[in-house]
Amino acid sequence: MSRAVLLVNLGTPAAPTPRAVRRYLREFLGDRRVVPLPRALWLPLLYGVIAPLRSPQVAKAYRGIWMAEGSPLAVYSRRLAESLAREAGLPVVLAMRYGESDMETAVKELLRQGVRKLTVIPLYPQYSQTTTASVFDRLTEILARLPVQPDFCFRSDYHDHPAYIEAVAGSIRDFWKRQGRPEKLLLSFHGLPEKSRRQGDPYYDQCVTSARLIAEALGLGTDDWMLVFQSRFGPARWLEPYCVEILQRLPQQGVRSVDVVCPGFAVDCLETLEEIAGTNREIFLQAGGGRYRYIPALNDSPRHLALMRTLAEERHERLA
Numbered sequence: 081m082s083r084a085v086l087l088v089n090l091g092t093p094a095a096p097t098p099r100a101v102r103r104y105l106r107e108f109l110g111d112r113r114v115v116p117l118p119r120a121l122w123l124p125l126l127y128g129v130i131a132p133l134r135s136p137q138v139a140k141a142y143r144g145i146w147m148a149e150g151s152p153l154a155v156y157s158r159r160l161a162e163s164l165a166r167e168a169g170l171p172v173v174l175a176m177r178y179g180e181s182d183m184e185t186a187v188k189e190l191l192r193q194g195v196r197k198l199t200v201i202p203l204y205p206q207y208s209q210t211t212t213a214s215v216f217d218r219l220t221e222i223l224a225r226l227p228v229q230p231d232f233c234f235r236s237d238y239h240d241h242p243a244y245i246e247a248v249a250g251s252i253r254d255f256w257k258r259q260g261r262p263e264k265l266l267l268s269f270h271g272l273p274e275k276s277r278r279q280g281d282p283y284y285d286q287c288v289t290s291a292r293l294i295a296e297a298l299g300l301g302t303d304d305w306m307l308v309f310q311s312r313f314g315p316a317r318w319l320e321p322y323c324v325e326i327l328q329r330l331p332q333q334g335v336r337s338v339d340v341v342c343p344g345f346a347v348d349c350l351e352t353l354e355e356i357a358g359t360n361r362e363i364f365l366q367a368g369g370g371r372y373r374y375i376p377a378l379n380d381s382p383r384h385l386a387l388m389r390t391l392a393e394e395r396h397e398r399l400a
């Protein structure tokens with residue numbers, strides 16, 4: 081029986097224009113897993129206020145990071161999938177949860193090619209109901225409508241996998257070898273409403289574990305690093321500490337140089353390139369900081385490729 085790997089990432093607007101961003105935000109923020117408010121309350125607000133008001137400003141942010149081949153999230157995800165296909169010697173398909181390269185087309189195409197054993201790897205190292213669970217829901221929704229279903233293995237998370245910890249720690253080590261160490265390393269993860277954590281989402285705990293394991297692998301002391309959360313959305317309380325607040329405070333505490341790494345992002349995207357590498361640098365320097373560096377995501381590096389191979393092969397063994 082033929083095997084294949086399906087990598088799934090979040091998805092991104094088709095173009096850095098208000099129109100394309102509006103369409104993307106409607107689909108993404110219209111997902112109940114992302115915003116679990118009553119539809120009758122949320123959809124009019126999303127369609128009537130949030131998407132129209134937010135789109136022009138977010139499109140401008142995308143324009144600042146757009147690459148010749150497209151949105152960084154799509155470009156790096158595609159390159160990673162292509163390299164994995166070459167190295168692993170089996171079909172690897174990339175799909176997106178929202179927007180172009182939809183999951184349904186990808187799954188149907190693999191089945192048409194005779195694939196009967198499918199390893200699904202959402203490109204989210206830490207599980208959350210807003211990301212991983214939404215991919216699972218969509219996958220099973222697609223399979224539920226098919227006459228024949230493949231065996232499938234679903235990688236719910238890899239937050240403490242030694243190959244993941246080593247890939248991230250190794251890339252930080254490489255960076256420091258070339259450019260020297262900072263006074264403090266910030267490990268910044270995408271935020272989530274605090275309420276999700278209270279309701280049992282394991283995301284926060286997994287971020288804490290990943291951060292601790294990465295710091296341990298680097299041999300860092302407690303004062304050398306800090307876990308923070310970025311990309312807050314809306315007025316509710318999100319996971320703390322907020323990255324922006326820490327960056328404002330650190331210079332007052334005598335910390336002049338920081339490096340920021342985002343281990344929860346498999347590839348660079350709007351939230352790392354525009355927010356962390358762009359806006360937050362200005363915030364730190366304005367607050368009196370001296371040197372601010374962003375350490376890139378794993379992207380299509382050999383380290384990321386090795387990690388993906390390990391994850392793909394482990395799952396295949398179980399299915400064999």
Ligand SMILES: C=CC1=C(C)c2cc3[nH]c(cc4nc(cc5[nH]c(cc1n2)c(C)c5CCC(=O)O)C(CCC(=O)O)=C4C)c(C)c3C=C
Nearest residue numbers: 090091092093114138153208210211270272313349350351
């Ligand atoms: C309720 C809102 C949001 C939740 C919850 C959320 C969780 C979440 N998101 C990621 C990863 C990414 N998010 C990205 C962009 C993005 N996220 C939100 C909102 C929520 N995210 C919005 C509205 C946007 C779009 C930009 C904006 O309008 O500010 C991206 C980048 C996409 C890209 O095209 O580059 C990623 C990646 C995780 C991991 C997560 C929960 C853990």
Ligand SMILES: [Fe+2]
Nearest residue numbers: 270271311351
């Ligand atoms: Fe997000």
Ligand SMILES: [Fe+2]
Nearest residue numbers: 311312351355
């Ligand atoms: Fe953002």
